[in-house]
Structure formats: C-alpha cells, structure tokens
Amino acid sequence: MTDTAQPPRRVVLVDGSGFIFRAFHALPPMNSPDGTPVNAVYGFCTMLMKLREDTRPDHMAVIFDTKGKSFRNDFYPDYKAHRPPPPEELIPQFGLIRDAVRAFNLPSIELEGYEADDLIATYARQAAEQGADVIIVSSDKDLMQLVTDRVEMFDAMKNRTIRADEVMEKFGVAPDKVIDVQALAGDPVDNVPGVPGIGVKTAAQLITEYGDLDTLLERAGEIKQPKRREKLLENADMARVSRDLVRLKTDVPVTLPVDDFDLREPDADVLLSFIATHGFKSLTSKVKAKFGGTVDENGITEAGTGVNDVSVTKAEYELVQDEESLKKWIAKADYEGVLAVDTETTSLNAHQARLVGISIAVKPGEACYIPLTHGMGDEETEPKAAQGGFDFGSDPAGDKETADIPKQIPVKRTIELLKPLLEDRGVLKIGQNIKYDKIIFARHGIDVAPIDDTMVLSYVLDGTSHGHGMDELADLHLGYKTIKFTDVAGTGKNQLTFDQVPLDKALDYAAEDADITLRLHRLLKPRIAQEHMASVYETLDRPLVPVLAKMEALGVKVDADKLRDLSSDFATRMAALETTIHEMAGETFNLGSPKQLGEILFEKMSLPGGKKTKTGAWQTGADVLEALAAQGHDLPERLLEWRQLSKLKSTYTDALANHINPQTGRVHTSYGQTNVNTGRLSSNDPNLQNIPIRSEEGRKIRTAFIADKGCKLISADYSQIELRLLAHVAEIDALRNAFKNGEDIHASTASKVFGVPIEGMDPMVRRKAKAINFGIIYGISAFGLANQLGIPQKEAKEFIEAYFEIYPGIRDYMDRAKEFAKTHGMVRTLFGRKIFINGINDKNGMRRSFGERAAINAPIQGGAADIIKRAMIAVPGALQDAGLKTRMLLQVHDELIFEAPEAETEQAVKVIRDVMENAASLSVPLIADAGIGDSWADAH
DNA sequence: CTTCTCACG
DNA sequence: GACGTACGTGAGAAGT
The missing domain is CATH 3.30.420.10 (Ribonuclease H-like superfamily/Ribonuclease H)
Known part of the structure; x- marks a missing residue:
C-alpha cells in the first residue's frame, strides 16, 4: 500500500468466526456495563493482544464468515443446513467483535458467498507464494488441509501449534490427504454426507492403502470386506460431492491484497476507549504498556478532556x-x-x-x-420528445x-x-x-x-x-x-x-x-x-x-381512480352543505376559518358556551361543536359534517393521489426513525400512519389501498399490546391472569370495578372501563377521564379509586416511574431504551404534571415500540426461510401490513403471527390478530 | 412561520 | 381555590 511497506514475511490470519464461538463457550458469562453480553469479545481482545506478542507478525488480518449461504449451497443445498441458530447472548457480539478488530486497527475481511475458511485458504496460498510464513489462528479441523511447511495453525485457546504431525495425529494422513479422508468420513456437524459406515480411522486406512480418493473409488471392487465394498460402490458420488464440500477454495476473488495486511499500531486512545466502554478493565494497563495512550479504565483521558475531542481543521x-x-x-x-x-x-x-x-x-x-x-x-x-420551433442560432446544440x-x-x-x-x-x-x-x-x-x-x-x-x-x-x-x-x-x-x-x-x-x-x-x-x-x-x-x-x-399500491371517485363525492356533498350553512348563518363565510366561524356562532348568533383559546380566539373544536349540536343547534351539526368531508378530501383523497409515484404506481412513505420521544416510528410524505378508520366515511379511504395483481394484503396487529405491557412491567397479577385466560380485558375490568357480571353487560359499562384502561396508560387524571366520558369529575375520581383497589400495584408502578424520572431525568423501556422526560422537575406544576404523565406512559408506549421493531427485524428473514415471497409494506405502531401472493397468504399469516407473538417473552401472552383482503379496508 | 383542527395508535 | 391536562405523532388551511 505505502511505499515503505515491506513484502510479507510472517502473516497471521485469524479465523474470527471460529474464535467467536469457541471463546463464547469457553469463557464464563460477562456483561458490559449496560448488560450486553461480551465474554466472547473480551476473549477475542485478550487473544489479539497475546497474538501480537507471541507470533510477532508483520502482516495480520481477521477473517469472518458472512451470514448468508455460500457457494457450497449452490451444489449441495443441505450444506450446514442443520446448524442451530447462535445463542441469544452471542448475537450482539458478532457486531462488537468487528468493532474490536477496527479498534485494534486490523483489517476485517469477509466476502458474501464465501466462508471464512475459503478466504483464509486463498490468503494463505497468496502469502506462501510470496515466500511468507503463514500462521492460521484456528483450531478448526477443516483448515488442517492447508498445513504445509510454510503454513501452520495455532490454537489460541490451548496455546498449541498444529503442524503436519498434529494433522497426522488427527486424521491419520498427511495434510494433503485430509480432504480425501474427510470426503469418506463425512461430517455430521456441517452436514457433509461422506460414506455411511466409514469413519476417520477406516478412511485413513483406505486412503493410505490406495493413495487417494479417486484411485480408491476406481478400485473399490477389490475391497475384501463385503459391507465396506458395497457402501463404497453405492456412495462413490456422495464421496465426490463431499470432497467438493470440504475442499477449500484457494482462488476466491478477494479485493484486498495480502500486502495491505501490513501490521499497524492501533490508535491507543481509540483502543483504550473501546476497552473501557466494554468494561475490560484488566486490559487497560496492558494496552497502555504496549501502545501508550492517555485514556483510563473509565474512558476518561488523563488530561480530562475526553477522547472525544475532535477538532475540526479546514481540510483539503x-x-x-x-x-x-x-x-x-x-x-x-x-x-x-x-x-x-x-x-x-x-x-x-x-x-x-x-x-x-x-x-x-x-x-x-x-x-x-x-x-x-x-x-x-x-x-x-x-430524452425529451423532439420539438420544433425553438432552434434559434446555427450553433450545434451538442457543443453548447x-x-x-x-x-x-x-x-x-x-x-x-x-x-x-x-x-x-x-x-x-x-x-x-x-x-x-x-x-x-x-x-x-x-x-x-x-x-x-x-x-x-x-x-x-x-x-x-x-x-x-x-x-x-x-x-x-x-x-x-x-x-x-x-x-x-x-x-x-x-x-x-x-x-x-x-x-x-x-x-x-x-x-x-x-x-x-x-x-x-x-x-x-x-x-x-x-x-x-x-x-x-x-x-x-x-x-x-x-x-x-x-x-x-x-x-404500497393505491387505486387512483378510487380516490378520484371518493374525492368528487366528497366535493359534491361539501358544496351542498356549504349552501345550507351559509343560509343558516344568513351570510357567506369561509367554513374553513375557525376565526370566522367563531364570530358567527358566538357573536352573531350568540350561542352559549363560547370559550376562548389562550390567544383570544373562539374555540371551535369538534368537542365544542358537538356540545352545541347536542343542544339542538343545526349549524354546528352541519359544520361538523362539512369539516369531516373537508378533512378527508384535502388531507387524504386529494393529497394521497399526488403522492402516487408515476414510475411505480405506488405510494412510498418515509419513516422517521428519530422523531418520536418514546421510540416509536413516525411516517411522513405522506403520513400513512393516520389513514382514517374510526368513521364510516373515513374508512372508505382504506379501500383505495390495494394489493398488487395476484396478491392480497395481510394486516396483522397486536391485541392490547400496551395494556399487556403494563400488566407485565407493573406486575399486576389480576390483569396478567385476565390476559392469560384470554378474557375480554375491558369487560373484565368493568366487571371488577363496577361489580357486574360479564354476561349481559351494558355496553356503556364496558365503555367506561375501556376509557379507564386507556386513561391508566396515559397517566390518568380525574379531569381527563371525566372529560373523556362526559361525567362529573367526582364520579371519575371514584372510578379511578376503585380501579386502584382491584389492581393494586398500578399506583406503585406509577410512583416508581415518576420517582425514577425525577432522579434520572429519563425512564427506560424493558429493552433499555432511554426516554428523556421534559419538565419532570419543573417549578411550574402544570409542566411537572405533564412530565409525570409522560413518565408513566413512556415505558409502555416505548416498550411496545421496541417489541414491534423486534418483530419487524425478524419477519423478513422468517418469511424468506419459509420460502415465501410475502413482503412487509407498512407499520402503524401496533400493526404490520404485508403484500402476499394469493397462494401463500395462509402460510404467510402463520409465519407473521408466530414472529410477532414471540418478539418478546413477557409474563403475559402476546397475541397478534391477522386479516386478509384485497384492500386495507378488507384486511383489517 | 405559527395556530388551529383533526386523522391515527 | 384556580390553574387546564389525558400519551405519542403529521398535515392542511388560515392567518399572521
């Protein structure tokens, strides 16, 4: 790479993937300060330190597997098919180990479609051809075929060097015959078939006798033992396939040459900072002794300025x-x-x-x-369509x-x-x-x-x-x-x-x-x-x-014609309403102007109950208009109708049509991953998380969201995820049991709070309980509940008291959440997400209460957001593993929408529900319901 | 550019 | 005793 680089003399190739698994199983569990398991990462770091000392390489690299399939699967699909997934505690460590490699300033090599072993084989050959000695840091028997007088292996866990003698001990043959032995013996771990009934011992004996696999298979008829002869003749092809599976590829098209593995010193402070942040305190002094650096085991520089001082100098x-x-x-x-x-x-x-x-x-x-x-x-x-009439000079257009x-x-x-x-x-x-x-x-x-x-x-x-x-x-x-x-x-x-x-x-x-x-x-x-x-x-x-x-x-596919039909229907009805309202008012005015409307209602018509906003304008919100309508005033009633249609038309039917991408014929939203305080996603341009559903008219918009030809839409949503999460984190047994027994949670609450049987319950009673259940999640107040239900505050207060009685522990949870927020300025979800709470210690009581309610709600809303994120990350892989073409299109907080080829909808629903319901393990069951349909309206 | 209103979970 | 609140968003239209 650089002019001063020397040709490689001593090259160390570390089998990173192999090491991760061995270190993970060999070392006791360890956690970084935030609880992430890091034992394999720790083992890896100590190993790298030791390796630099012991092997004194001039070139070094760490090589990893990629997670997908390798070229071996192309000719033998079952290769490594029975590998169990890695342990849960190991998964986060894969990424961290790559970070560790970078912190040590070593090249980290991997290539899709190839296993680490093939990359190692390729680099070992290249280095040896340049006259270098090669040390492969691994104890994997599959790499033993690479041993030569230039290439040796080193088992870093056992501190043991593996040369031809050790290979002979293991396989009974010299390294260059190892693949022949493996081809016969097979390997159940990697699902290499081999020849049944032949193990390593017999294989070595046969290969020694006949020289190599091809000769053996040619002359298999001469074998005296009838069983063995038969098996060999029968499985000759299997043996050849097996040999192709175990033979490592030495001509992988690698992009980085061995020369670029020249060993460089790490940036001591970067490395110390990495070590400190993962809690590997014992490594700090070793690193300092070797590389210097000024960061202590807490990640603080001795000068006290922190490693994170990055001054920006004007660059070229x-x-x-x-x-x-x-x-x-x-x-x-x-x-x-x-x-x-x-x-x-x-x-x-x-x-x-x-x-x-x-x-x-x-x-x-x-x-x-x-x-x-x-x-x-x-x-x-x-290229634009050709057009005449604008050619002014004689200048050739091309030159210009x-x-x-x-x-x-x-x-x-x-x-x-x-x-x-x-x-x-x-x-x-x-x-x-x-x-x-x-x-x-x-x-x-x-x-x-x-x-x-x-x-x-x-x-x-x-x-x-x-x-x-x-x-x-x-x-x-x-x-x-x-x-x-x-x-x-x-x-x-x-x-x-x-x-x-x-x-x-x-x-x-x-x-x-x-x-x-x-x-x-x-x-x-x-x-x-x-x-x-x-x-x-x-x-x-x-x-x-x-x-x-x-x-x-x-x-997602959107039916433009359907939107246009809805739009014109809404327009007609709005025009009719506008005429009626103007007649009622006795003058024309802008129905969309709250200011003008307020003046008409409360000044001209002198209707009662007018309230002003803090800016001095009349309040004309839906709640105000509804109250007036309930008193028998027609104008507010009509205006509410007009407002609904106006909203639907401008925000949805018209706006949505403009968002259809002409190239794809579909609507592409953009998800905001960093906008919401609680960890939820947001959706914009357009917002597809607030498509109407609650009103009959509004729901029609959803009929315009359709599946592609030959496909159906699947909508899968979590049932009561926030209440379930509340039951879990607040440890409310009565609530947990209700969920475990699959009860209607609102009816169950109503039955307990109001002492009425679930059978034949008055729907109004259930509605009250539902409002309380939701209120609890929002950090309930008597005022809020009273407002929601339209009942006196005193009555609301009694309901809340009754609720706390039947679910003891709720109040505790709320107090704990508030207390935690006051002390730390934030709360955490089950999965460790921090949610900062504004105003929790504010002198202003109102802002403080606001913060307190947010502190109660945030772990619930945020925890639910974490869970669906886990599901979203897992679903695509699960669908692919099931051989399905179903694709995830949308997320609406507790709902996922998919597009599925018609033939596979039932199967896809099973996979999706399974992933969603197992996205977290709580002390209550997680339930996902799913529907299938031609449109979003039908699927829901 | 802010305020009001209203669509969703 | 009064304050004025349910938690979290994004978008369109009006009115500055």
Missing part, C-alpha cells in the same frame, strides 16, 4: 473526475475498513431523486466528492451542452466500481440518515451494508432532547458551523438543484458532509457502550434501518 478535499482517482479512493477506504458516504441528489424524496454525486470520507479531513450528473438536465437521462457539462465519470461506471466496496461485509459504511442513501443506491443496484448511522446513534443516545440533523450535531459536538445547503444552492423560487451547483462549491459542501459524518461517528459510537445503549442500538435501531429502507422502496 479532492474532486474526483476520472477512474484512476476514484480507484485510489476506493483502495483507501478498503484499506481503512471504514468510510463515511453521502449522496447528493435533486430531491429530498429518495424515491424520485436523481443521483447527482457521491462523497466519501476515509479519515477526518480526508474526503472526496465524485460529481456524476452536474450540468446535465433530466434530458440527459430521459458539452461546454456546460464538466468532466465526470459515467454514473454506470462509478456504480460498477463502488459496488464491491459498498457491499463488502468487512467495510463499515457510515452515513447521516443512511436510509436515504441506501434507497438511492438500491435504485442503482447496490445493497449498502454493513452500516452505521450517526443520526440514529445520536437519537439512541440523546432521545429528542435535541434534533439530529447534521448541521445541528456538528455545531453541538464539534463546535463547527457547516456549509448550509442554502449557501450553495440559494433559497426560494430560484433555489438551484444540486446538479446546477458549480463543482467547486459542490465539492466543499458535499465532501464536508462526509467528513463531518465520519468525525461525528468517532465521537458518538464510543458513547453507545459508555452510556449502556449497545443493546438498543445493535439489536433494535441499527438493524431496523435496512428493513425500513426496503419497506419504503416497495411502497
């Missing part, structure tokens, strides 16, 4: 306009194993934006911008255009070159709101992975105590004022799209974005473990990013 950024230069940047990123990436486009809407350029940062201050379509209008990609278009690498070629890097499982891609960039890249055929997202990191750490936009984060954490988009593109009507921004300005802006993202990552990522958020980030919010990106890209 590079404009990339040719392939040579681009390849250089790709190599740099590959070498670092981590990069920040950002796309520049023509629109904030990822589904219709056109790619304009890409920026990449590989180190703080080291970033580039690759312009792609600057100076090119849409006509460059989508090329004069304006700067030199740029073709989009297609750039994508081709970047794809291996952006899809390399061993290279971390960091983005600020990388979901957006993932969608853009997906439209160009690139599946960006693995990822980290500074916006999501910031959200997991700080909740919504501040925004998570890059400009704000840069100012907050780096004290740096970024170049604003409006600085380069202008504002208002004359705002340029990014493809119109001159290259010099584009370079400064775009490269800075990637640079700042990388710097923010260095600062925020260590805090995740320090502040005990590893589990939330690693198992919930990070894995959710690609899931949401897919859902958004898929979109």
Whole structure:
C-alpha cells in the first residue's frame, strides 16, 4: 500500500468466526456495563493482544464468515443446513467483535458467498507464494488441509501449534490427504454426507492403502470386506460431492491484497476507549504498556478532556473526475475498513431523486466528492420528445451542452466500481440518515451494508432532547458551523438543484458532509457502550434501518381512480352543505376559518358556551361543536359534517393521489426513525400512519389501498399490546391472569370495578372501563377521564379509586416511574431504551404534571415500540426461510401490513403471527390478530 | 412561520 | 381555590 511497506514475511490470519464461538463457550458469562453480553469479545481482545506478542507478525488480518449461504449451497443445498441458530447472548457480539478488530486497527475481511475458511485458504496460498510464513489462528479441523511447511495453525485457546504431525495425529494422513479422508468420513456437524459406515480411522486406512480418493473409488471392487465394498460402490458420488464440500477454495476473488495486511499500531486512545466502554478493565494497563495512550479504565483521558475531542481543521478535499482517482479512493477506504458516504441528489424524496454525486470520507479531513450528473438536465437521462420551433442560432446544440457539462465519470461506471466496496461485509459504511442513501443506491443496484448511522446513534443516545440533523450535531459536538445547503444552492423560487451547483462549491459542501459524518461517528459510537445503549442500538435501531429502507422502496399500491371517485363525492356533498350553512348563518363565510366561524356562532348568533383559546380566539373544536349540536343547534351539526368531508378530501383523497409515484404506481412513505420521544416510528410524505378508520366515511379511504395483481394484503396487529405491557412491567397479577385466560380485558375490568357480571353487560359499562384502561396508560387524571366520558369529575375520581383497589400495584408502578424520572431525568423501556422526560422537575406544576404523565406512559408506549421493531427485524428473514415471497409494506405502531401472493397468504399469516407473538417473552401472552383482503379496508 | 383542527395508535 | 391536562405523532388551511 505505502511505499515503505515491506513484502510479507510472517502473516497471521485469524479465523474470527471460529474464535467467536469457541471463546463464547469457553469463557464464563460477562456483561458490559449496560448488560450486553461480551465474554466472547473480551476473549477475542485478550487473544489479539497475546497474538501480537507471541507470533510477532508483520502482516495480520481477521477473517469472518458472512451470514448468508455460500457457494457450497449452490451444489449441495443441505450444506450446514442443520446448524442451530447462535445463542441469544452471542448475537450482539458478532457486531462488537468487528468493532474490536477496527479498534485494534486490523483489517476485517469477509466476502458474501464465501466462508471464512475459503478466504483464509486463498490468503494463505497468496502469502506462501510470496515466500511468507503463514500462521492460521484456528483450531478448526477443516483448515488442517492447508498445513504445509510454510503454513501452520495455532490454537489460541490451548496455546498449541498444529503442524503436519498434529494433522497426522488427527486424521491419520498427511495434510494433503485430509480432504480425501474427510470426503469418506463425512461430517455430521456441517452436514457433509461422506460414506455411511466409514469413519476417520477406516478412511485413513483406505486412503493410505490406495493413495487417494479417486484411485480408491476406481478400485473399490477389490475391497475384501463385503459391507465396506458395497457402501463404497453405492456412495462413490456422495464421496465426490463431499470432497467438493470440504475442499477449500484457494482462488476466491478477494479485493484486498495480502500486502495491505501490513501490521499497524492501533490508535491507543481509540483502543483504550473501546476497552473501557466494554468494561475490560484488566486490559487497560496492558494496552497502555504496549501502545501508550492517555485514556483510563473509565474512558476518561488523563488530561480530562475526553477522547472525544475532535477538532475540526479546514481540510483539503479532492474532486474526483476520472477512474484512476476514484480507484485510489476506493483502495483507501478498503484499506481503512471504514468510510463515511453521502449522496447528493435533486430531491429530498429518495424515491424520485436523481443521483447527482457521491462523497466519501476515509479519515477526518480526508474526503472526496465524485460529481456524476452536474450540468446535465433530466434530458440527459430521459430524452425529451423532439420539438420544433425553438432552434434559434446555427450553433450545434451538442457543443453548447458539452461546454456546460464538466468532466465526470459515467454514473454506470462509478456504480460498477463502488459496488464491491459498498457491499463488502468487512467495510463499515457510515452515513447521516443512511436510509436515504441506501434507497438511492438500491435504485442503482447496490445493497449498502454493513452500516452505521450517526443520526440514529445520536437519537439512541440523546432521545429528542435535541434534533439530529447534521448541521445541528456538528455545531453541538464539534463546535463547527457547516456549509448550509442554502449557501450553495440559494433559497426560494430560484433555489438551484444540486446538479446546477458549480463543482467547486459542490465539492466543499458535499465532501464536508462526509467528513463531518465520519468525525461525528468517532465521537458518538464510543458513547453507545459508555452510556449502556449497545443493546438498543445493535439489536433494535441499527438493524431496523435496512428493513425500513426496503419497506419504503416497495411502497404500497393505491387505486387512483378510487380516490378520484371518493374525492368528487366528497366535493359534491361539501358544496351542498356549504349552501345550507351559509343560509343558516344568513351570510357567506369561509367554513374553513375557525376565526370566522367563531364570530358567527358566538357573536352573531350568540350561542352559549363560547370559550376562548389562550390567544383570544373562539374555540371551535369538534368537542365544542358537538356540545352545541347536542343542544339542538343545526349549524354546528352541519359544520361538523362539512369539516369531516373537508378533512378527508384535502388531507387524504386529494393529497394521497399526488403522492402516487408515476414510475411505480405506488405510494412510498418515509419513516422517521428519530422523531418520536418514546421510540416509536413516525411516517411522513405522506403520513400513512393516520389513514382514517374510526368513521364510516373515513374508512372508505382504506379501500383505495390495494394489493398488487395476484396478491392480497395481510394486516396483522397486536391485541392490547400496551395494556399487556403494563400488566407485565407493573406486575399486576389480576390483569396478567385476565390476559392469560384470554378474557375480554375491558369487560373484565368493568366487571371488577363496577361489580357486574360479564354476561349481559351494558355496553356503556364496558365503555367506561375501556376509557379507564386507556386513561391508566396515559397517566390518568380525574379531569381527563371525566372529560373523556362526559361525567362529573367526582364520579371519575371514584372510578379511578376503585380501579386502584382491584389492581393494586398500578399506583406503585406509577410512583416508581415518576420517582425514577425525577432522579434520572429519563425512564427506560424493558429493552433499555432511554426516554428523556421534559419538565419532570419543573417549578411550574402544570409542566411537572405533564412530565409525570409522560413518565408513566413512556415505558409502555416505548416498550411496545421496541417489541414491534423486534418483530419487524425478524419477519423478513422468517418469511424468506419459509420460502415465501410475502413482503412487509407498512407499520402503524401496533400493526404490520404485508403484500402476499394469493397462494401463500395462509402460510404467510402463520409465519407473521408466530414472529410477532414471540418478539418478546413477557409474563403475559402476546397475541397478534391477522386479516386478509384485497384492500386495507378488507384486511383489517 | 405559527395556530388551529383533526386523522391515527 | 384556580390553574387546564389525558400519551405519542403529521398535515392542511388560515392567518399572521
């Protein structure tokens, strides 16, 4: 890589995947300060430290399996088919181990479609051919075939070197005959068939006698033992397939050469910080002795400034306009194993934006911008229809255009070159709101992975105590004022799209974005473990990013004709109502203006009960109008009807039609992952989480959400998830039992609170209990409940008292939640998500009560959000494993909507419900109900 | 750019 | 005794 690099003499290749499993089982359980299991990570770190000492390599790399299928499955689908899933405590450690490799400044290598063993085989061959000695750190017998006089293995757990002698001991043959023995003996763990009845002993004997597998199979007829002869003749093909399975591939198309494994010192403070955040205190002094550094075991620098001091110095950024230069940047990123990436486009809407350029940062201050379509209008990609009459001079149009278009690498070629890097499982891609960039890249055929997202990191750490936009984060954490988009593109009507921004300005802006993202990552990522958020980030919010990106890209089919019909129906009825209302009022006015309406109702008509808002305007909300209507006033009644139709038309039928993407014919929402204080998602552009359902008229909108041809929609929703969660976290036995017995929870509550039998219950009684149940979740007050039910406050207060009587423990839970919030300024969900509570210690009583109610509600709402996130992360894989094509489209807090080929709907429902109901294990059952239909209205 | 109203869980 | 509240969102229209 660098000019000073020496050719490799001593190369250490660590089998990272093999080590994780062995360390996990060999070491006692350990947890980081936030409770994430880390025993395998700890074992790995101590092993790496020791390895550098003991083996003194000049080149070193850690190699991992990827989780998907390998090329072996192409010719033998059952290969490794019976592997049980890894233990729950190991799962979060896979990601952390890769982080550890980076902290040690070692290359982390993996490649989709290949196992770690194949990569090791390939690199071992390459290194040996260059004359280097190779040490493979592994005890996996499958790697023993690689042993030569240049290549040895080292079992780091047992401190044992494995050479030809040890291989002979294990397999009874020399290393070059190991695959022949394995082919005969098979391997039940990896599901390699072999020849039945032949084990390692017999296999070694046979191979020794006949020389090799092919000769043996050719001459199998000569074998004296009849059983053995028969089996060999019968299973000759199986033996050959088995040999193909166990033979490691030594020509994997690896992207990084062995030369790039040259051993570099880690950044001592980065490493110390990693160690401190995971609680590996015993390693601190060893690391300091070896590498220096100034961070203590608590992650604090001795100078007291913290490792997170990242000063931003004005950097030189590079404009990339040719392939040579681009390849250089790709190599740099590959070498670092981590990069920040950002796309520049023509629109904030990822589904219709056109790619304009890409920026990449590989180190703080080291970033580039690759312009792609600057100076090119849409006509460059989508040729306009020919039109006459506008050809003014005799200037050849082509010359004019090329004069304006700067030199740029073709989009297609750039994508081709970047794809291996952006899809390399061993290279971390960091983005600020990388979901957006993932969608853009997906439209160009690139599946960006693995990822980290500074916006999501910031959200997991700080909740919504501040925004998570890059400009704000840069100012907050780096004290740096970024170049604003409006600085380069202008504002208002004359705002340029990014493809119109001159290259010099584009370079400064775009490269800075990637640079700042990388710097923010260095600062925020260590805090995740320090502040005990590893589990939330690693198992919930990070894995959710690609899931949401897919859902958004898929979109949902919407019937434009249906919307148009509804819209015109609403318009007709609104016009009629408008005439009637104007007649009643005796004058025309804007029905949509609360101000004008208030004046008509309370001044002109002098209706009673007028109240003003804090700004002095008349209140004309639905509750006020309903009260007036109940007194027999017609105008408010009609106006309510008009308002409903107006809302449905403007917000739904009309607006939704404008959101249908012309290319896909579908509506693509965008999910906000960092907007909601409690951990819920939000949906915008358009908001598909508030499509009407409660009113008959409104529900019609849902008939316009339909399945694609040959498909059905499936809607699966959690039943009473928040009440169940309340029963669980507050440990309310009576409530838990009601759920365990599958009772109607509102009727059950009503029966207990009001002392009436469930059989033949007055629906009004049940309704009251339902309101109390909901009220409890919201941090009940007598005022609120009275308002909700339209009963005197005194009566509401009695209900609440009765409720606390029958469910003792509720009050305790509420007090605990409030107390915790007062002390810590936040509450936590079951899964460890922090929810910051504003105003909990405010002097103002009203703001304080507000905070107290939020503190009661947040663990419930947030816990439910965590659970459905877990389900969303698991469902796509479960559907795929079941061989189904069903795809998840939408999430509405406790409901998931899928599109399923008709033939597989029943099977899909089973898989979906199973995943949802097992997304968390609580002391109450989780129940998901599902419906199937042609439209969302039918499926619900 | 803020306020009001109303759609959802 | 009065305050003015149910928890969490996003969007359209009016009125500054």
